[in-house]
Amino acid sequence: MPSTAPLRRTALAVVAALALALTFLQPPAPAAAGTATQFAAASGRVQCAGLTCRYYFSQARTAKMKTTLDAREWTASAALQIICFRIPHKVVAGACVLAFSWVYDRARAELVNAYEMGGCLVVQARVSLRRSVTFASAPPSDSRCF
Numbered sequence: 001m002p003s004t005a006p007l008r009r010t011a012l013a014v015v016a017a018l019a020l021a022l023t024f025l026q027p028p029a030p031a032a033a034g035t036a037t038q039f040a041a042a043s044g045r046v047q048c049a050g051l052t053c054r055y056y057f058s059q060a061r062t063a064k065m066k067t068t069l070d071a072r073e074w075t076a077s078a079a080l081q082i083i084c085f086r087i088p089h090k091v092v093a094g095a096c097v098l099a100f101s102w103v104y105d106r107a108r109a110e111l112v113n114a115y116e117m118g119g120c121l122v123v124q125a126r127v128s129l130r131r132s133v134t135f136a137s138a139p140p141s142d143s144r145c146f
């Protein structure tokens with residue numbers, strides 16, 4: 001009997017791509033009394049172009065996430081709460097939550113890399129059937145990393 005894992009993975013990718021597409025097509029919601037905007041300004045920056053958005057956590061937030069996860073022994077649920085739930089941009093946050101279960105190891109590696117070089121963790125979401133959510137690390141010299 002053939003394995004259903006590739007089919008399941010493809011189905012999850014299609015669901016993630018559809019959710020991203022629907023979210024990108026919606027007009028942005030107004031900020032609630034400045035709280036989400038204030039958090040975004042203090043914790044990171046959003047850069048969107050076409051059907052791709054990137055969220056750059058600040059250097060301070062990246063370091064705090066790393067030390068917090070070290071204290072919590074790097075459980076996936078703690079990492080999901082600390083990384084995805086803290087992104088104020090709903091497109092990137094939603095995509096992060098949808099994809100986190102199969103990219104957790106990559107997110108962890110990039111967070112450690114960003115911390116070690118004194119840079120920023122970057123979460124990228126794009127409408128795509130393959131790799132719709134990726135994690136990267138930006139060096140401290142990147143203008144979007146502050």
